[in-house]
Amino acid sequence: MHIDRTERTYMIIAGALIAVFFGLVVVSSLAYGIQVPAPEARVDPQTVATPGNSPWGDPIDERVRELAPGQYEAFILAQTWVFLPNVIEVPVGSTVTFQVTSKDVQHGFNLSGTNINMMIIPGQVSKLTATFNEPGEYAFICNEYCGIGHQTMFGRLIVTDEG
Ligand SMILES: [Cu+2]
Secondary structure, X not given: OOOOHHHHHHHHHHHHHHHHHHHHHHHHHHHOOOOOOOEEEEOOOOOOOOOOOOHHHOOHHHOEEEEEOOEEEEEEEEEXXXXXXXXXXXXXXXXXXXXXXXXXXXXXXXXXXXXXXXXEOOOEEEEEEEEEOOOEEEEEEOOOOOOOOHXXXXXXXXXXXXX
């Protein structure tokens, strides 16, 4: 089959670009640890907030746990129209794993200053981890329109200076 020289050149360039982009995806996932939020677990949205049923049913001030020095786990419940807890405090240098679920409708969880941006789907747990090496306040917001009070759905992560 005859392929024009110009066309062949463009086919080679297109193939090379695909190879480059694929290589960048591999490098970014392996070298920079870029994670895709995957459903971590399934829960029953009807009962997930019931005390004793799950970590999201525990008292609000017990939903951020220190697993080891500088290693935290935060269980955040999204519901219309609030995150619980909506204020989280950790010392500088901490690594925090966020586990977020919804008990009603679809929400979002976007944490400024990090690459955390997850869809929060009732019945599923979304989980991502970030390390905070700079003290300050990091806002988190719901970025999926979830009803008339959507704009009130935000919170903050306070990274304190006492490393
Ligand atoms: Cu929301």
